[in-house]
Amino acid sequence: MSFDITATAKRAAAVKHQIAGITSAQRQALLLLIAQNLLDNVPQILAANQKDMANAEAAKISSAMLDRLKLDEHAIHNIAEAVKQIAFQPEFLGSISNMQPQASGIQVGKMRIPLGVVAMIYESRPNVTIDAAALCLKSGNAVILRGGKEAQHSNQALASILKQSLHEMSLSSDIVTVIPLADRDVMATMLTLSHTIDLVIPRGGEGLINYVTEHSRIPVIQHFKGVCHLFVDKAADINKALAILENGKTQRTGVCNALETLLVHTDVADEFLPKVAKMFESKRVVVHACEQSIGYFKAALQANEDDWHAEYLALEIAVRVVKNEEQAFEHIREYGSGHTEVIVTEDFSLAQRFVKEIDSSVVMVNASSRFSDGGELGLGAEIGISTSKLHAYGPMGAESLTTQKFVVFGDGTVRE
The missing domain is CATH 3.40.309.10 (Aldehyde Dehydrogenase; Chain A, domain 2)
Known part of the structure; x- marks a missing residue:
């Protein structure tokens, strides 16, 4: 199977304005639809996960990795509940803070805006597919998800639910992409696409994070080991x-x-x-x-x-x-x-x-x-736990996937 990550990233960048521009009510409706579609498709998700579990056990991967990989009905309900929690969090996109008049006559504030296109690289845990997508959608970002080969069947089953939900809301399916193969060359190319991808978040073993940090031309949020x-x-x-x-x-x-x-x-x-x-x-x-x-x-x-x-x-x-x-x-x-x-x-x-x-x-x-978990700390879910201080530190929820721009209001005001 071949996959064109360059074209995929271009399409994501071309439609990122769609998810950034919908209303708060529409964004909430999209997330609630994802949660419901997860619950409506439990048998299909479990069947896909069982394939991954069988392959993983045959490959004799570690018990820790098996624990991260396994889904059951309770786990899917928890994932859906996390999406609902994200959906009902207060809106922050478009909010303007610290509006202050200046001596020149202008008023200056800062508006909360999406980052743009976020790429997520992770291992084993299929719940991350939904958590990351939901957090990016809540924060108005398009997202490209690259999971590990151990969870390929699970991730594609979840991807179909995300695509279905976007379609039902009349939004482009290119807003969310789950890369259908765990190819190192695809990842290496993705890390060079600084013109279309705004942030990369690796989540997994120390080797993965070191590789991404060393090879990326895109800003990286690091999630190193938890000692x-x-x-x-x-x-x-x-x-x-x-x-x-x-x-x-x-x-x-x-x-x-x-x-x-x-x-x-x-x-x-x-x-x-x-x-x-x-x-x-x-x-x-x-x-x-x-x-x-x-x-x-x-x-x-x-x-x-x-x-x-x-x-x-x-x-x-x-x-x-x-x-x-x-x-x-x-x-x-x-x-x-x-x-x-x-x-x-x-x-x-x-x-x-x-x-x-x-x-x-x-x-x-x-x-x-x-x-020390985004859900337990009130974030609904987390896209990762940043152990570097720029641009976020600790469990990262939806608001951590935004930045701020200056907004200036005047009345024909010119600088003297």
């Missing part, structure tokens, strides 16, 4: 800490907001780590422990430098005992990936310091890292 830390302070409620650790590490391992490193204040190590060891043993968590913590675990491995950098995406974790909060903060600054960091403490002043001094895209106090 998420939990710091249990000496003033922590131990029961809260254990529940947050269990949820963050074991609820779902193959996601970027799962915990990968546990830091424990030395003053509570004797009380906390035996409870951790018991829980980890029951969950079959592999532990990489520092010299001070290894004795608390029956079968821990000695942690090395690589473990502090590791994103395991598995029932595996690094554990370190720290002498104080300064050492914990220093560890996070050195090894954190800018994704999500958590502290458990009842010390309000220390919690405030953590929030202020830890420079990650999401910082949490006494809450599970699993909440």
